[in-house]
Amino acid sequence: NAGVTQTPKFRVLKTGQSMTLLCAQDMNHEYMYWYRQDPGMGLRLIHYSVGEGTTAKGEVPDGYNVSRLKKQNFLLGLESAAPSQTSVYFCASGNREQYFGPGTRLTVT
């Protein structure tokens, strides 16, 4: 049972480049989430989804887009990366408690 997986694990982008982070879960959860974690800031919710085909904004959605075409997958896109988006990104799923993926460390130069 893989739980929640994320790809890639690490990435370095130049300002203005785009990328997509992929999250997959095999626990049949309806709810999925994307967070970013920065030193001293704790985890902050970027976007979330309450089911296939649905997405909604969280606390810090600007500069990000998401899609949930399949129940098990939740994609996070950065259309034009900025240095302020340097962070660790965690995906989570869960209908009450949340279970986290291993994270993606993104550096934008």
Place this chain on the structure above:
Amino acid sequence: RKEVEQDPGPFNVPEGATVAFNCTYSNSASQSFFWYRQDCRKEPKLLMSVYSSGNEDGRFTAQLNRASQYISLLIRDSKLSDSATYLCVVNTQSSGSARQLTFGSGTQLTVLP
């Protein structure tokens, strides 16, 4: 005021010690409460849910005081492997939205040999 506040620590305790972490939350409508632990450069992992009557899981005891909007975690007989950051997490479900969790910034614990 932050929605979920924790003492950031660090707490440095010897092996075998008892240590307690506290957390306060600002939204009286909060419905579910959790403690997560996060090891360095790893993802947060659920440690335990916190129930109104208090609950225990081995060496870990969690308590909730809704009137004071206060949550606590007690670790008895600390082990080296307990060294981690402990996150206080509160769920406030908005109408029609997902079960959004609000995370505290965490309390860092180091258990010393």
